[in-house]
Amino acid sequence: MIVxxxxxxxxxxxxxxxxxxxxxxxxxxxxxxxxxxxxxxxVSESEMQGLGAYGAQRVLHTTDARLDNFxxxxxxxxxxxxxxxxxAKVIVGLHxxxxxxxMPRVAARLQAGLVAGAVGYPTMSNGFTVKKTVFSGxxxxxxxxxxxxxVISLMPNTFPVVKGEGSATIxxxxxxxxxxxxxxxxxxxxxxxxxxxLSEAELVVSGGRGMKGPENWYxxxxxxxxxxxxxxxxxxxxxxxxxPHGEHVGQTGGTIRPxxxxxxxxxxxxxxxxxxxxxxxIVVINKxxxxxxxxxxxxxxxxxxxxxxxxxxxxxxxxxASQN
Amino acid sequence: xxxxxCISQVPDTTAKIAFTDNNTAFNTQGVTYIIxxxxxxxxxxxxxxxxxxxAATAVHLxxxxxxxxxxxxxxxxxxxxxxxxxIDTDSNDPYQVAAQIAEYAKAHNYDLVLCGKESxxxxxxxxxxxxxxxxxxxxxxxxxxxxVAGTTVTxxxxxxxxEETNACxxxxxxSCQKGVAEARIPNMRGIMAARTKPLTVVAGAAVxxxxxxxxxxxxxxxxxxxxxxxDNMDELVQLLHxxxxxx
Numbered sequence: 001m002i003v004x005x006x007x008x009x010x011x012x013x014x015x016x017x018x019x020x021x022x023x024x025x026x027x028x029x030x031x032x033x034x035x036x037x038x039x040x041x042x043v044s045e046s047e048m049q050g051l052g053a054y055g056a057q058r059v060l061h062t063t064d065a066r067l068d069n070f071x072x073x074x075x076x077x078x079x080x081x082x083x084x085x086x087x088a089k090v091i092v093g094l095h096x097x098x099x100x101x102x103m104p105r106v107a108a109r110l111q112a113g114l115v116a117g118a119v120g121y122p123t124m125s126n127g128f129t130v131k132k133t134v135f136s137g138x139x140x141x142x143x144x145x146x147x148x149x150x151v152i153s154l155m156p157n158t159f160p161v162v163k164g165e166g167s168a169t170i171x172x173x174x175x176x177x178x179x180x181x182x183x184x185x186x187x188x189x190x191x192x193x194x195x196x197x198l199s200e201a202e203l204v205v206s207g208g209r210g211m212k213g214p215e216n217w218y219x220x221x222x223x224x225x226x227x228x229x230x231x232x233x234x235x236x237x238x239x240x241x242x243x244p245h246g247e248h249v250g251q252t253g254g255t256i257r258p259x260x261x262x263x264x265x266x267x268x269x270x271x272x273x274x275x276x277x278x279x280x281x282i283v284v285i286n287k288x289x290x291x292x293x294x295x296x297x298x299x300x301x302x303x304x305x306x307x308x309x310x311x312x313x314x315x316x317x318x319x320x321a322s323q324n
Numbered sequence: 325x326x327x328x329x330c331i332s333q334v335p336d337t338t339a340k341i342a343f344t345d346n347n348t349a350f351n352t353q354g355v356t357y358i359i360x361x362x363x364x365x366x367x368x369x370x371x372x373x374x375x376x377x378x379a380a381t382a383v384h385l386x387x388x389x390x391x392x393x394x395x396x397x398x399x400x401x402x403x404x405x406x407x408x409x410x411i412d413t414d415s416n417d418p419y420q421v422a423a424q425i426a427e428y429a430k431a432h433n434y435d436l437v438l439c440g441k442e443s444x445x446x447x448x449x450x451x452x453x454x455x456x457x458x459x460x461x462x463x464x465x466x467x468x469x470x471x472v473a474g475t476t477v478t479x480x481x482x483x484x485x486x487e488e489t490n491a492c493x494x495x496x497x498x499s500c501q502k503g504v505a506e507a508r509i510p511n512m513r514g515i516m517a518a519r520t521k522p523l524t525v526v527a528g529a530a531v532x533x534x535x536x537x538x539x540x541x542x543x544x545x546x547x548x549x550x551x552x553x554x555d556n557m558d559e560l561v562q563l564l565h566x567x568x569x570x571x
Binding site for chain 1: 445446484562
Protein backbone atom coordinates (compact mmCIF):
# COMPACT_ATOMS: atom_id res chain seq x y z
CA MET A 1 0.00 0.00 0.00
CA ILE A 2 0.87 3.65 -0.34
CA VAL A 3 -0.19 5.92 2.49
CA UNK A 4 -0.71 9.67 2.09
CA UNK A 5 -1.01 12.31 4.78
CA UNK A 6 -4.10 14.35 3.85
CA UNK A 7 -4.16 17.81 5.43
CA UNK A 8 -7.36 19.69 5.97
CA UNK A 9 -8.25 23.19 7.12
CA UNK A 10 -11.37 23.35 9.32
CA UNK A 11 -12.57 20.04 7.94
CA UNK A 12 -11.98 20.73 4.23
CA UNK A 13 -9.13 18.85 2.57
CA UNK A 14 -6.58 21.15 1.00
CA UNK A 15 -6.20 21.16 -2.75
CA UNK A 16 -2.50 20.31 -2.44
CA UNK A 17 -3.44 17.22 -0.43
CA UNK A 18 -5.77 16.11 -3.22
CA UNK A 19 -2.76 16.58 -5.49
CA UNK A 20 -0.69 14.36 -3.15
CA UNK A 21 -3.38 11.65 -3.24
CA UNK A 22 -3.46 11.74 -7.06
CA UNK A 23 0.33 11.55 -7.04
CA UNK A 24 0.21 8.50 -4.74
CA UNK A 25 -2.46 6.89 -6.94
CA UNK A 26 -0.18 7.26 -9.95
CA UNK A 27 2.66 5.47 -8.10
CA UNK A 28 0.27 2.84 -6.72
CA UNK A 29 -0.96 2.00 -10.21
CA UNK A 30 2.59 1.44 -11.38
CA UNK A 31 3.35 -0.73 -8.35
CA UNK A 32 0.08 -2.65 -8.61
CA UNK A 33 -1.19 -1.56 -5.20
CA UNK A 34 -3.68 0.87 -3.66
CA UNK A 35 -3.79 4.16 -1.74
CA UNK A 36 -4.82 4.78 1.85
CA UNK A 37 -5.20 8.38 2.97
CA UNK A 38 -4.50 9.43 6.57
CA UNK A 39 -6.88 11.98 8.10
CA UNK A 40 -6.61 13.52 11.56
CA UNK A 41 -8.88 15.39 13.93
CA UNK A 42 -12.22 16.92 13.15
CA VAL A 43 -13.30 16.11 9.59
CA SER A 44 -16.63 14.84 8.32
CA GLU A 45 -17.35 11.38 6.95
CA SER A 46 -18.55 12.70 3.58
CA GLU A 47 -15.41 14.80 3.19
CA MET A 48 -13.26 11.71 3.80
CA GLN A 49 -15.34 9.54 1.45
CA GLY A 50 -14.80 12.25 -1.16
CA LEU A 51 -11.06 11.43 -1.25
CA GLY A 52 -12.09 8.39 -3.27
CA ALA A 53 -12.59 10.69 -6.27
CA TYR A 54 -8.84 11.41 -6.19
CA GLY A 55 -7.65 7.83 -5.91
CA ALA A 56 -7.81 6.83 -2.24
CA GLN A 57 -9.57 3.52 -1.63
CA ARG A 58 -9.44 3.86 2.12
CA VAL A 59 -9.10 6.55 4.75
CA LEU A 60 -7.58 5.86 8.14
CA HIS A 61 -8.97 8.42 10.54
CA THR A 62 -7.41 9.25 13.89
CA THR A 63 -10.13 11.21 15.62
CA ASP A 64 -8.19 12.68 18.57
CA ALA A 65 -9.33 16.34 18.77
CA ARG A 66 -5.88 17.37 20.01
CA LEU A 67 -4.70 16.80 16.43
CA ASP A 68 -6.64 19.86 15.31
CA ASN A 69 -3.54 21.82 16.34
CA PHE A 70 -0.46 20.93 14.35
CA UNK A 71 2.11 18.93 16.29
CA UNK A 72 4.97 17.23 14.44
CA UNK A 73 5.54 14.53 17.06
CA UNK A 74 1.90 13.42 17.23
CA UNK A 75 1.36 13.73 13.47
CA UNK A 76 4.44 11.62 12.78
CA UNK A 77 3.22 9.00 15.23
CA UNK A 78 -0.12 8.75 13.41
CA UNK A 79 1.57 8.49 9.99
CA UNK A 80 3.91 5.78 11.30
CA UNK A 81 0.99 3.84 12.84
CA UNK A 82 -0.88 4.03 9.52
CA UNK A 83 2.20 3.00 7.53
CA UNK A 84 2.69 -0.01 9.78
CA UNK A 85 -0.96 -1.02 9.64
CA UNK A 86 -0.93 -0.86 5.84
CA UNK A 87 2.59 -2.32 5.46
CA ALA A 88 3.26 0.77 3.34
CA LYS A 89 6.11 0.65 0.85
CA VAL A 90 5.79 4.34 0.03
CA ILE A 91 4.69 7.16 2.34
CA VAL A 92 3.65 10.44 0.71
CA GLY A 93 3.23 13.90 2.24
CA LEU A 94 3.65 17.47 1.08
CA HIS A 95 6.74 19.65 1.07
CA UNK A 96 4.99 22.40 3.03
CA UNK A 97 5.44 23.60 6.61
CA UNK A 98 3.48 20.60 7.88
CA UNK A 99 5.18 17.98 5.74
CA UNK A 100 8.65 19.42 6.30
CA UNK A 101 8.24 18.80 10.03
CA UNK A 102 6.41 15.47 9.83
CA MET A 103 7.93 13.51 6.93
CA PRO A 104 11.57 13.72 8.15
CA ARG A 105 10.41 12.42 11.54
CA VAL A 106 8.62 9.52 9.86
CA ALA A 107 11.66 8.78 7.67
CA ALA A 108 14.08 8.91 10.60
CA ARG A 109 11.93 6.65 12.78
CA LEU A 110 11.59 4.06 10.01
CA GLN A 111 15.19 4.53 8.80
CA ALA A 112 13.69 5.19 5.40
CA GLY A 113 15.14 7.32 2.63
CA LEU A 114 13.37 10.64 2.10
CA VAL A 115 12.93 12.63 -1.09
CA ALA A 116 12.14 16.14 0.17
CA GLY A 117 10.42 18.33 -2.41
CA ALA A 118 9.71 15.87 -5.23
CA VAL A 119 8.73 17.39 -8.59
CA GLY A 120 8.34 14.15 -10.56
CA TYR A 121 6.98 10.63 -10.33
CA PRO A 122 9.41 7.95 -9.17
CA THR A 123 11.07 5.90 -11.89
CA MET A 124 11.34 2.28 -10.82
CA SER A 125 13.07 0.63 -13.76
CA ASN A 126 16.48 0.83 -12.11
CA GLY A 127 16.10 1.42 -8.37
CA PHE A 128 13.65 3.99 -7.02
CA THR A 129 14.57 7.45 -8.22
CA VAL A 130 12.71 10.74 -7.81
CA LYS A 131 13.43 14.18 -9.24
CA LYS A 132 13.59 17.15 -6.86
CA THR A 133 14.73 20.76 -7.04
CA VAL A 134 18.12 21.70 -5.60
CA PHE A 135 20.14 24.91 -5.31
CA SER A 136 16.89 26.76 -4.64
CA GLY A 137 15.40 25.93 -8.01
CA UNK A 138 18.55 26.55 -10.07
CA UNK A 139 18.84 22.82 -10.84
CA UNK A 140 17.26 19.41 -10.31
CA UNK A 141 18.69 16.33 -8.62
CA UNK A 142 17.66 12.72 -9.02
CA UNK A 143 17.56 11.05 -5.61
CA UNK A 144 17.75 7.28 -5.44
CA UNK A 145 16.22 5.75 -2.32
CA UNK A 146 17.73 2.44 -1.29
CA UNK A 147 15.73 1.61 1.86
CA UNK A 148 12.80 -0.78 1.70
CA UNK A 149 10.31 1.91 2.72
CA UNK A 150 10.38 5.17 0.80
CA VAL A 151 9.20 8.57 2.02
CA ILE A 152 8.34 11.34 -0.43
CA SER A 153 7.25 14.90 0.24
CA LEU A 154 5.72 16.36 -2.90
CA MET A 155 6.28 19.99 -3.87
CA PRO A 156 2.78 21.54 -3.96
CA ASN A 157 1.43 22.73 -7.33
CA THR A 158 3.56 20.30 -9.34
CA PHE A 159 0.73 18.30 -10.91
CA PRO A 160 -2.79 19.33 -11.95
CA VAL A 161 -5.68 18.29 -9.70
CA VAL A 162 -8.38 16.45 -11.65
CA LYS A 163 -11.39 15.02 -9.89
CA GLY A 164 -12.42 11.50 -10.87
CA GLU A 165 -15.01 9.05 -9.57
CA GLY A 166 -15.17 6.92 -6.47
CA SER A 167 -15.76 6.88 -2.77
CA ALA A 168 -13.32 5.87 -0.05
CA THR A 169 -14.15 3.63 2.90
CA ILE A 170 -13.31 4.93 6.36
CA UNK A 171 -11.67 3.13 9.23
CA UNK A 172 -10.71 4.55 12.60
CA UNK A 173 -7.04 4.35 13.47
CA UNK A 174 -5.85 4.28 17.07
CA UNK A 175 -2.31 5.59 16.90
CA UNK A 176 -1.67 5.11 20.63
CA UNK A 177 -1.19 8.82 21.28
CA UNK A 178 -0.36 9.88 24.82
CA UNK A 179 -0.12 13.20 26.66
CA UNK A 180 3.64 13.16 26.11
CA UNK A 181 3.03 13.54 22.36
CA UNK A 182 1.26 16.85 22.97
CA UNK A 183 3.75 18.57 25.27
CA UNK A 184 4.02 21.59 22.95
CA UNK A 185 1.50 24.13 24.21
CA UNK A 186 -0.29 26.25 21.64
CA UNK A 187 -0.66 29.74 23.10
CA UNK A 188 -2.00 31.49 20.05
CA UNK A 189 -2.91 30.70 16.45
CA UNK A 190 -3.38 33.36 13.83
CA UNK A 191 -4.44 32.16 10.43
CA UNK A 192 -4.86 34.56 7.59
CA UNK A 193 -8.55 34.17 6.82
CA UNK A 194 -9.69 34.44 3.24
CA UNK A 195 -6.29 35.35 1.84
CA UNK A 196 -4.62 32.76 -0.37
CA UNK A 197 -1.47 31.30 1.22
CA LEU A 198 1.47 32.23 -0.98
CA SER A 199 2.82 28.66 -1.13
CA GLU A 200 -0.46 27.41 -2.57
CA ALA A 201 -1.32 30.30 -4.85
CA GLU A 202 -1.66 29.56 -8.55
CA LEU A 203 -1.29 33.21 -9.46
CA VAL A 204 1.15 35.58 -7.76
CA VAL A 205 1.69 39.32 -8.17
CA SER A 206 5.06 40.37 -6.79
CA GLY A 207 6.71 43.77 -6.28
CA GLY A 208 10.30 44.92 -5.90
CA ARG A 209 12.23 48.06 -5.12
CA GLY A 210 10.99 49.54 -8.37
CA MET A 211 7.64 50.09 -6.62
CA LYS A 212 9.43 52.95 -4.78
CA GLY A 213 7.53 52.62 -1.50
CA PRO A 214 4.82 50.76 0.41
CA GLU A 215 2.32 53.52 -0.38
CA ASN A 216 2.31 52.37 -4.02
CA TRP A 217 1.42 48.76 -3.22
CA TYR A 218 -2.29 49.35 -3.70
CA UNK A 219 -1.90 49.01 -7.48
CA UNK A 220 -0.47 45.52 -7.05
CA UNK A 221 -3.15 44.62 -4.51
CA UNK A 222 -5.87 45.81 -6.91
CA UNK A 223 -4.41 43.63 -9.67
CA UNK A 224 -4.04 40.65 -7.32
CA UNK A 225 -7.63 41.05 -6.18
CA UNK A 226 -8.89 41.18 -9.74
CA UNK A 227 -6.90 38.06 -10.67
CA UNK A 228 -7.56 36.20 -7.43
CA UNK A 229 -3.79 36.15 -6.88
CA UNK A 230 -1.57 36.22 -3.79
CA UNK A 231 0.99 39.00 -3.30
CA UNK A 232 4.73 38.53 -2.86
CA UNK A 233 7.84 40.70 -2.79
CA UNK A 234 11.61 40.72 -3.25
CA UNK A 235 14.14 40.71 -0.42
CA UNK A 236 14.97 44.46 -0.36
CA UNK A 237 11.25 45.15 0.01
CA UNK A 238 10.91 42.82 3.02
CA UNK A 239 14.17 44.11 4.51
CA UNK A 240 12.88 47.68 4.27
CA UNK A 241 9.68 46.53 6.02
CA UNK A 242 7.52 47.71 3.13
CA UNK A 243 5.92 44.26 3.21
CA PRO A 244 5.79 41.44 5.78
CA HIS A 245 8.64 38.87 5.72
CA GLY A 246 6.17 36.11 4.89
CA GLU A 247 5.81 37.61 1.40
CA HIS A 248 9.54 37.48 0.62
CA VAL A 249 10.30 35.02 -2.17
CA GLY A 250 13.80 34.15 -3.31
CA GLN A 251 16.75 32.08 -2.24
CA THR A 252 16.61 33.18 1.38
CA GLY A 253 12.84 33.58 1.45
CA GLY A 254 10.13 31.29 0.17
CA THR A 255 10.26 29.16 -2.95
CA ILE A 256 7.06 29.23 -4.98
CA ARG A 257 5.90 27.49 -8.16
CA PRO A 258 2.72 29.25 -9.25
CA UNK A 259 1.21 28.94 -12.72
CA UNK A 260 1.67 32.67 -13.22
CA UNK A 261 4.24 34.96 -11.58
CA UNK A 262 3.98 38.66 -12.37
CA UNK A 263 7.14 40.48 -11.27
CA UNK A 264 6.80 44.25 -11.06
CA UNK A 265 9.81 46.48 -10.51
CA UNK A 266 12.05 43.51 -9.67
CA UNK A 267 15.38 43.52 -11.49
CA UNK A 268 15.79 39.75 -11.21
CA UNK A 269 18.91 39.06 -9.15
CA UNK A 270 19.98 35.42 -9.28
CA UNK A 271 18.90 34.97 -5.64
CA UNK A 272 15.40 36.16 -6.46
CA UNK A 273 15.12 33.99 -9.58
CA UNK A 274 16.08 30.96 -7.49
CA UNK A 275 12.87 31.27 -5.53
CA UNK A 276 10.51 31.74 -8.49
CA UNK A 277 11.97 30.03 -11.54
CA UNK A 278 9.72 27.02 -10.98
CA UNK A 279 6.80 29.25 -12.05
CA UNK A 280 5.13 28.01 -15.21
CA UNK A 281 4.72 31.44 -16.77
CA ILE A 282 6.63 34.58 -15.80
CA VAL A 283 5.59 38.12 -16.72
CA VAL A 284 8.12 40.86 -16.04
CA ILE A 285 7.11 44.51 -15.88
CA ASN A 286 10.02 46.89 -15.51
CA LYS A 287 10.99 50.31 -16.80
CA UNK A 288 14.64 49.30 -17.16
CA UNK A 289 15.16 47.46 -20.47
CA UNK A 290 18.43 46.08 -19.07
CA UNK A 291 16.71 44.33 -16.12
CA UNK A 292 18.12 40.77 -16.14
CA UNK A 293 14.69 39.40 -15.22
CA UNK A 294 13.54 39.89 -18.85
CA UNK A 295 15.89 37.05 -19.85
CA UNK A 296 14.01 34.65 -17.56
CA UNK A 297 10.55 35.89 -18.55
CA UNK A 298 7.95 34.56 -20.96
CA UNK A 299 6.30 37.95 -21.41
CA UNK A 300 7.80 41.36 -20.81
CA UNK A 301 6.36 44.85 -20.57
CA UNK A 302 8.63 47.88 -20.61
CA UNK A 303 7.12 50.65 -18.55
CA UNK A 304 6.50 52.30 -15.23
CA UNK A 305 4.57 50.14 -12.77
CA UNK A 306 2.25 52.95 -11.66
CA UNK A 307 1.10 53.43 -15.25
CA UNK A 308 1.18 49.84 -16.54
CA UNK A 309 -0.42 48.00 -13.61
CA UNK A 310 -3.73 49.95 -13.52
CA UNK A 311 -4.02 49.32 -17.29
CA UNK A 312 -3.39 45.61 -16.76
CA UNK A 313 -5.96 45.52 -13.96
CA UNK A 314 -8.50 47.15 -16.31
CA UNK A 315 -7.68 44.63 -19.04
CA UNK A 316 -8.19 41.74 -16.61
CA UNK A 317 -11.50 43.25 -15.51
CA UNK A 318 -12.59 43.54 -19.14
CA UNK A 319 -11.50 39.97 -19.89
CA UNK A 320 -13.37 38.61 -16.90
CA ALA A 321 -16.52 40.48 -17.88
CA SER A 322 -16.28 38.97 -21.38
CA GLN A 323 -16.07 35.49 -19.87
CA ASN A 324 -19.33 35.82 -17.98
CA UNK B 325 21.31 25.51 29.12
CA UNK B 326 23.69 23.99 26.57
CA UNK B 327 22.98 24.84 22.95
CA UNK B 328 24.11 22.89 19.89
CA UNK B 329 23.96 24.79 16.59
CA CYS B 330 24.00 22.74 13.38
CA ILE B 331 26.12 24.34 10.67
CA SER B 332 26.14 23.38 7.02
CA GLN B 333 28.58 24.51 4.35
CA VAL B 334 26.94 25.60 1.09
CA PRO B 335 28.04 27.23 -2.18
CA ASP B 336 27.82 31.03 -2.12
CA THR B 337 24.40 32.33 -3.24
CA THR B 338 25.94 33.78 -6.41
CA ALA B 339 27.88 30.59 -7.28
CA LYS B 340 27.48 29.30 -10.80
CA ILE B 341 25.62 26.00 -10.63
CA ALA B 342 27.07 23.44 -13.03
CA PHE B 343 27.76 19.71 -13.03
CA THR B 344 30.56 17.42 -14.17
CA ASP B 345 31.19 13.70 -14.69
CA ASN B 346 28.21 13.26 -16.97
CA ASN B 347 25.98 15.29 -14.62
CA THR B 348 26.67 13.10 -11.60
CA ALA B 349 28.70 15.58 -9.54
CA PHE B 350 28.46 19.26 -8.62
CA ASN B 351 31.19 21.26 -10.31
CA THR B 352 33.12 22.83 -7.43
CA GLN B 353 35.52 24.68 -9.71
CA GLY B 354 35.71 28.33 -8.73
CA VAL B 355 32.95 27.93 -6.14
CA THR B 356 33.39 29.69 -2.82
CA TYR B 357 31.66 28.24 0.20
CA ILE B 358 29.77 30.02 2.92
CA ILE B 359 27.93 29.10 6.11
CA UNK B 360 24.37 28.21 5.16
CA UNK B 361 22.62 31.62 5.62
CA UNK B 362 19.77 30.23 7.76
CA UNK B 363 22.26 28.50 10.07
CA UNK B 364 24.42 31.59 10.35
CA UNK B 365 22.07 34.58 10.36
CA UNK B 366 19.39 33.06 12.53
CA UNK B 367 20.32 29.85 14.42
CA UNK B 368 23.89 30.80 15.34
CA UNK B 369 23.26 34.47 16.09
CA UNK B 370 20.23 33.66 18.29
CA UNK B 371 22.31 31.09 20.19
CA UNK B 372 24.99 33.73 20.77
CA UNK B 373 22.37 36.23 21.97
CA UNK B 374 21.03 33.67 24.43
CA UNK B 375 24.52 33.16 25.79
CA UNK B 376 25.13 36.91 26.04
CA UNK B 377 21.89 37.35 27.97
CA UNK B 378 22.92 34.62 30.39
CA ALA B 379 20.19 32.17 29.36
CA ALA B 380 22.70 29.77 27.82
CA THR B 381 25.89 28.52 29.44
CA ALA B 382 27.53 27.06 26.34
CA VAL B 383 27.17 27.27 22.57
CA HIS B 384 28.71 24.44 20.54
CA LEU B 385 28.71 24.22 16.76
CA UNK B 386 28.48 20.93 14.92
CA UNK B 387 29.02 20.17 11.25
CA UNK B 388 29.12 16.93 9.28
CA UNK B 389 31.79 16.86 6.62
CA UNK B 390 35.37 16.22 5.64
CA UNK B 391 38.35 18.47 6.42
CA UNK B 392 37.44 20.83 3.55
CA UNK B 393 34.54 22.26 5.61
CA UNK B 394 36.88 23.51 8.34
CA UNK B 395 37.41 27.04 6.94
CA UNK B 396 33.66 27.56 7.06
CA UNK B 397 33.30 26.26 10.62
CA UNK B 398 36.18 28.60 11.64
CA UNK B 399 34.19 31.46 10.09
CA UNK B 400 31.25 30.43 12.23
CA UNK B 401 33.49 30.37 15.32
CA UNK B 402 34.60 33.90 14.42
CA UNK B 403 31.03 35.06 15.02
CA UNK B 404 31.05 33.30 18.39
CA UNK B 405 30.51 29.98 20.07
CA UNK B 406 32.76 28.16 22.51
CA UNK B 407 33.85 25.22 20.45
CA UNK B 408 33.10 23.30 17.29
CA UNK B 409 32.75 19.64 16.43
CA UNK B 410 33.29 18.23 12.98
CA ILE B 411 31.90 14.77 12.40
CA ASP B 412 34.19 13.25 9.83
CA THR B 413 31.67 11.87 7.33
CA ASP B 414 30.58 13.18 3.96
CA SER B 415 27.08 12.49 2.68
CA ASN B 416 24.17 14.19 0.95
CA ASP B 417 21.69 11.80 2.57
CA PRO B 418 19.79 13.86 5.18
CA TYR B 419 19.20 10.76 7.33
CA GLN B 420 22.93 10.06 7.46
CA VAL B 421 23.67 13.67 8.50
CA ALA B 422 20.88 13.74 11.09
CA ALA B 423 21.86 10.37 12.57
CA GLN B 424 25.46 11.58 13.01
CA ILE B 425 24.36 14.78 14.75
CA ALA B 426 21.84 12.91 16.92
CA GLU B 427 24.48 10.38 17.94
CA TYR B 428 26.82 13.14 19.07
CA ALA B 429 24.08 15.18 20.75
CA LYS B 430 22.80 12.15 22.66
CA ALA B 431 26.19 11.61 24.25
CA HIS B 432 26.63 15.28 25.24
CA ASN B 433 23.26 16.28 26.72
CA TYR B 434 22.29 19.41 24.87
CA ASP B 435 19.15 21.18 26.03
CA LEU B 436 18.50 23.06 22.82
CA VAL B 437 19.45 22.18 19.24
CA LEU B 438 19.14 25.01 16.69
CA CYS B 439 19.42 24.74 12.93
CA GLY B 440 18.42 26.78 9.88
CA LYS B 441 15.09 26.04 8.19
CA GLU B 442 16.93 24.43 5.25
CA SER B 443 20.27 24.49 3.51
CA UNK B 444 20.34 26.44 0.28
CA UNK B 445 22.07 23.65 -1.67
CA UNK B 446 19.90 20.55 -1.30
CA UNK B 447 16.83 22.39 0.11
CA UNK B 448 15.69 19.32 2.03
CA UNK B 449 14.96 21.10 5.30
CA UNK B 450 14.92 17.67 6.90
CA UNK B 451 17.83 17.42 9.30
CA UNK B 452 16.31 19.33 12.22
CA UNK B 453 13.11 17.30 12.39
CA UNK B 454 15.05 14.06 11.91
CA UNK B 455 17.40 14.93 14.78
CA UNK B 456 14.35 15.65 16.96
CA UNK B 457 12.82 12.27 16.14
CA UNK B 458 16.08 10.42 16.76
CA UNK B 459 16.49 12.20 20.13
CA UNK B 460 12.78 11.79 20.90
CA UNK B 461 12.45 15.56 21.34
CA UNK B 462 9.85 18.06 20.29
CA UNK B 463 10.51 19.97 17.08
CA UNK B 464 9.33 23.44 16.23
CA UNK B 465 10.00 24.35 12.62
CA UNK B 466 10.19 27.74 10.88
CA UNK B 467 10.65 29.80 14.02
CA UNK B 468 10.63 33.58 13.61
CA UNK B 469 11.07 34.38 17.33
CA UNK B 470 12.65 32.39 20.18
CA UNK B 471 12.57 33.39 23.85
CA VAL B 472 13.81 31.35 26.79
CA ALA B 473 12.67 31.79 30.40
CA GLY B 474 14.12 29.17 32.74
CA THR B 475 13.45 25.82 31.07
CA THR B 476 10.50 27.05 29.01
CA VAL B 477 10.95 28.19 25.43
CA THR B 478 8.41 30.41 23.70
CA UNK B 479 8.49 30.26 19.93
CA UNK B 480 6.62 32.07 17.19
CA UNK B 481 6.57 29.91 14.11
CA UNK B 482 5.08 29.70 10.66
CA UNK B 483 2.43 27.00 10.22
CA UNK B 484 0.49 26.18 7.09
CA UNK B 485 -1.52 29.31 6.30
CA UNK B 486 -0.62 31.28 9.40
CA GLU B 487 1.44 31.75 12.53
CA GLU B 488 1.41 30.10 15.91
CA THR B 489 2.89 30.89 19.30
CA ASN B 490 4.05 27.85 21.23
CA ALA B 491 5.49 27.17 24.67
CA CYS B 492 7.58 24.07 25.17
CA UNK B 493 9.90 22.79 27.85
CA UNK B 494 13.50 21.90 27.07
CA UNK B 495 14.95 19.78 25.53
CA UNK B 496 13.87 20.86 22.09
CA UNK B 497 14.96 21.20 18.45
CA UNK B 498 14.08 24.42 16.59
CA SER B 499 14.62 25.34 12.93
CA CYS B 500 15.11 29.05 12.38
CA GLN B 501 14.22 31.54 9.70
CA LYS B 502 13.97 35.29 9.25
CA GLY B 503 13.00 37.22 12.36
CA VAL B 504 14.81 35.03 14.90
CA ALA B 505 17.87 37.30 14.89
CA GLU B 506 19.71 39.87 12.80
CA ALA B 507 22.80 38.86 10.82
CA ARG B 508 26.14 39.87 12.34
CA ILE B 509 29.52 40.54 10.81
CA PRO B 510 32.53 38.96 12.58
CA ASN B 511 35.00 41.47 14.02
CA MET B 512 38.78 41.20 14.08
CA ARG B 513 38.78 40.05 17.70
CA GLY B 514 36.36 37.26 16.84
CA ILE B 515 38.40 36.17 13.84
CA MET B 516 41.59 36.06 15.96
CA ALA B 517 39.85 34.20 18.79
CA ALA B 518 38.37 31.64 16.36
CA ARG B 519 41.85 30.45 15.40
CA THR B 520 42.49 29.02 18.84
CA LYS B 521 39.01 27.80 19.73
CA PRO B 522 38.76 24.01 20.03
CA LEU B 523 37.65 22.22 16.89
CA THR B 524 37.22 18.57 17.71
CA VAL B 525 37.09 16.02 14.94
CA VAL B 526 35.08 12.92 15.79
CA ALA B 527 34.75 9.82 13.67
CA GLY B 528 31.34 9.23 12.13
CA ALA B 529 29.08 6.57 13.64
CA ALA B 530 28.27 3.52 11.56
CA VAL B 531 25.10 4.63 9.75
CA UNK B 532 23.98 3.34 6.39
CA UNK B 533 22.99 5.79 3.66
CA UNK B 534 19.34 5.33 2.72
CA UNK B 535 19.35 7.78 -0.19
CA UNK B 536 21.85 9.36 -2.53
CA UNK B 537 21.85 11.88 -5.36
CA UNK B 538 22.59 9.89 -8.48
CA UNK B 539 22.48 12.65 -11.08
CA UNK B 540 21.64 16.29 -11.76
CA UNK B 541 19.86 18.24 -14.47
CA UNK B 542 19.70 21.90 -15.39
CA UNK B 543 16.23 23.40 -16.05
CA UNK B 544 15.28 23.80 -19.70
CA UNK B 545 16.16 27.32 -20.88
CA UNK B 546 13.33 29.77 -21.52
CA UNK B 547 12.55 30.16 -25.20
CA UNK B 548 12.87 33.91 -25.04
CA UNK B 549 10.77 36.79 -23.84
CA UNK B 550 7.86 38.12 -25.85
CA UNK B 551 7.69 41.89 -25.38
CA UNK B 552 4.28 43.53 -25.24
CA UNK B 553 3.59 47.24 -25.52
CA UNK B 554 2.60 48.95 -22.29
CA ASP B 555 -0.40 50.38 -24.15
CA ASN B 556 -1.68 46.95 -25.09
CA MET B 557 -2.49 45.16 -21.86
CA ASP B 558 -5.50 43.52 -23.52
CA GLU B 559 -3.05 41.59 -25.68
CA LEU B 560 -1.10 40.42 -22.61
CA VAL B 561 -4.28 39.18 -20.94
CA GLN B 562 -5.28 37.41 -24.17
CA LEU B 563 -1.89 35.68 -24.38
CA LEU B 564 -2.04 34.62 -20.74
CA HIS B 565 -5.41 33.09 -21.49
CA UNK B 566 -4.98 31.49 -24.91
CA UNK B 567 -1.22 30.88 -25.20
CA UNK B 568 0.07 30.38 -21.64
CA UNK B 569 -3.31 29.06 -20.45
CA UNK B 570 -2.77 30.34 -16.93
CA UNK B 571 -5.88 32.49 -16.55
